[in-house]
Amino acid sequence: MSTQEGSVDSDRDISLDEATVDFDSELLTNLGSGLINAILEQEPTEVIKALVDSGAPLWYQDEEGLSPLHAAVYVEDAELVKLLIDEGAVWNAVDNLQNTAADIALSLNNQECYTLIRDAGIRSELLLALLSARSTLSSTPSSFVIRDTDDSAAGSTDAFISSKLRFTKDEFGQEICLLKLKDDEVGVMMGWEREISEFIPDTRLCESHSNYSQGLKILNVGFGLGIIDTFFQSVAHPPSHHVIIEPHPDVLQHMRDNGWYNKTGVKILEGRWQDFIESEELLGFGGFDVIYTDTFSENYEELRKFFGHLPDLMDGPESRFSFFNGLGATNALFYDVYTHLSELHLAEDGLDVDWSDVEVGTDESENRWGKTREYFTLPIYRLPVGHMKSI
Numbered sequence: 001m002s003t004q005e006g007s008v009d010s011d012r013d014i015s016l017d018e019a020t021v022d023f024d025s026e027l028l029t030n031l032g033s034g035l036i037n038a039i040l041e042q043e044p045t046e047v048i049k050a051l052v053d054s055g056a057p058l059w060y061q062d063e064e065g066l067s068p069l070h071a072a073v074y075v076e077d078a079e080l081v082k083l084l085i086d087e088g089a090v091w092n093a094v095d096n097l098q099n100t101a102a103d104i105a106l107s108l109n110n111q112e113c114y115t116l117i118r119d120a121g122i123r124s125e126l127l128l129a130l131l132s133a134r135s136t137l138s139s140t141p142s143s144f145v146i147r148d149t150d151d152s153a154a155g156s157t158d159a160f161i162s163s164k165l166r167f168t169k170d171e172f173g174q175e176i177c178l179l180k181l182k183d184d185e186v187g188v189m190m191g192w193e194r195e196i197s198e199f200i201p202d203t204r205l206c207e208s209h210s211n212y213s214q215g216l217k218i219l220n221v222g223f224g225l226g227i228i229d230t231f232f233q234s235v236a237h238p239p240s241h242h243v244i245i246e247p248h249p250d251v252l253q254h255m256r257d258n259g260w261y262n263k264t265g266v267k268i269l270e271g272r273w274q275d276f277i278e279s280e281e282l283l284g285f286g287g288f289d290v291i292y293t294d295t296f297s298e299n300y301e302e303l304r305k306f307f308g309h310l311p312d313l314m315d316g317p318e319s320r321f322s323f324f325n326g327l328g329a330t331n332a333l334f335y336d337v338y339t340h341l342s343e344l345h346l347a348e349d350g351l352d353v354d355w356s357d358v359e360v361g362t363d364e365s366e367n368r369w370g371k372t373r374e375y376f377t378l379p380i381y382r383l384p385v386g387h388m389k390s391i
């Protein structure tokens, strides 16, 4: 066969392949839109099931981003929602307005549909966490929490630590810390979080502890603006030991400039928590009464690893643990799934969690923090306080 003949044959192969792909995608589009229409027209469940069995794709989304699951929620058919989930519907697909099917259920005040989808999300994320712990599973479209592939300074610790930070004051005189990201600056720690931090040390973590009057042993991971550490220092009975783990050179310099290295009882461990977690330098304190962590640039997988070290770090059943519960906080469903996921994972590590709702989205603060609050757009912050389960 000549080279020329060969290229004619391969050209024909390519166009045959293209024709097959076109045919397949047209078929799938027809099946997908047929399924969505059948759901919206409230055809009997058996008809819908037959369409799914004959290959109608549950992942299909029409021009408006509507999926079969969105459609089932629009017609408020909980039985169908369950069927589609059991058949593999994508629980976290968003339409063109960025609404998941569960968001639609919330807006319709349909608790049953919402809970079915939320629980599917929790199951899916739990499974992915398990698989990811056992293998080198990479991110999948249905995982939003377990693996975060953001390698910018906002999502990667390495990039974050080598980025420049700017400590400044905003127009209202509040101290803020900004991180340079390409042409933009992102808030690493913003004043609005004070509302959350203020709530933590006195009431939840410190005052009710039986060692409070003799000075608690406190561990904080991630100094940031030092809001939480300042609160820990300002309680009526200051900590006997106050360990702060912080890796960023600009933050460490800021701590130096503000006298943190000279405070009584304060020990600064320069590095990441991963560098110290099994070290004598940290474990030598012999168990902490209060532990808090908020590392900004790490994903849930890292937080989950930190949870696993808590039994070694906590002094006993009276010790308390809290963390900045901010992952998934741009969407009510994702935040709910993430909150449940962390509760289940903490339970595996032997901790019970009490949750308190803190209002952070008053109209005034909404305008006040504008773009800098884009990573937490919900009106309610769910504050966790964990205790070791007593045996």
Ligand SMILES: C[S@@+](CC[C@H](N)C(=O)[O-])C[C@H]1O[C@@H](n2cnc3c(N)ncnc32)[C@H](O)[C@@H]1O
Binding pocket: 157, 188, 189, 197, 221, 222, 223, 224, 225, 226, 227, 228, 229, 245, 246, 247, 248, 251, 271, 272, 273, 274, 294, 295, 296, 297, 298
């Ligand atoms: C959002 S700020 C913490 C804010 C703090 N809770 C406050 O009250 O101001 C996050 C901090 O975590 C630090 N950080 C990031 N990765 C870390 C890691 N692996 N170990 C310890 N600290 C880390 C950052 O340098 C930053 O100072």
